Amino acid sequence: MVQEICVFFFSLTALGVLHIMNTVPAFQEPTVIMQTGLAVLLIVFLLIYLASRYNPPKDPLFYVFAEFCFTCVIDIVSALEYDGFISGYMDFYQRLGEPYLGSAYAIMMCYWDGIVHFIIYLVLIRRMSSRKPYRNLGLFWAGSLLANMTVFLMGIVVGKYGSEIYPAFWINMPFLLLPIWGAICLFQRPSDMPAVAVSKAVREQKKALIWRPLDLLLVIYLLGAMGFTLFRGLAVLDCPVEVFTSYTNQYEPYLKDPTGFPKVMMLLLLFHALPLFSLFVYGLIMPGCTWMLDWTVYVAGAILQTQWCHVGASLHPRTSEAYRAPESTLLPVLLLNLLYAVGPLLLALRCTGDPAYFLSTAPVGQANNEKKWS
Secondary structure (H helix, E strand, O other): OHHHHHHHHHHHHHHHHHHHHOOOHOOHHHHHHHHHHHHHHHHHHHHHHOOOOOOOOOOOOOHHHHHHHHHHHHHHHHHHHOHHHHHHOOHHHHHHHOOOHHHHHHHHHHHHHHHHHHHHHHHHHHHHHHOOOOOOHHHHHHHHHHHHHHHHHHHHHHHHHEEEEEEEEHHHHHHHHHHHHHHHHHOOOOOOOEEEHHHHHHHHOOHHHHHHHHHHHHHHHHHHHHHHHHHHHHOOOOOHHHHHHHHHOOOOOOHOOOOHHHOOOOOOOHHHHHHHHHHHHHHHOOOOOOOHHHHHHHHHHHHHHHHHHHHHHHHOOOOOOHHHHOOHHHHHHHHHHHHHHHHHHHHHHHHHHHHHHHOOOEOOOOOOOEEEEO
């Protein structure tokens, strides 16, 4: 409890840093902004390291989570200032740092980071300090942040903000590289899965798909999600077939937004989520696919984050009216996108909540019928 409280209050010092940089003219020059930003990240890391040196954490990811708590406060301040709820903190950064943070997609991204990721970091730190399992939540975070930064950085480069890249752009690199490192570390660790009796696993793996109604529904969902992913991927690639042009014009005009974020997101889903969805169908049909327990959690984080930004940006007033979701088709589009976002989360909960079907054939234990897999 003590560690997360200390990290929480330490993160709030970001408000003071932003206020000083916003009021001191010496900090308001593009190169200086980048240098100051990197220096602040380094100083924050050193302070966290020194504060914990007498009781060092066993997991180096603690330093990543604590540092990112600090930047979460910066992100929520950025989103609130762009939306007009506060002022006096980010004027300098809006002009000479990262002007693309004023796009609707980036604002929704900052809300997600400043609220959802911030809560996740505090929960992860608490579970670390309490010596409780946190691998699954860590995988969800890695998928969420990596998808976040991939779409964000590539969208900046290929979209209309490609000509407005200042040196502060490079401050984003740690937020792309560290979740990659974190994901690799977490995937290599033993699973958090509880022990399961061999007899239960064998019994579950003998059931055909038709006798597992929840899995059957998830397979049907995944097939539909695969079709929807392919459809939107072709739509952003300007497929000339009328059904694709009609969809982008009448249902999701945001797919054509010149910021580049929706196009990059749809292509990311097309080339990464689509193959993974097909593998998940296989994993629900064929028993013993232990990788389902990890990858479904990772993908759930990625899909939920990207869909939040996509839907929020398509409704946000900073998106040009021509690219906002039309009122006449708003309800079906929202429902479709909501289902697309929630489905992978339900799949992850199903896999981790009752993992017997996905266990390998190598039992660990002593008794004949009561051997356990873990």
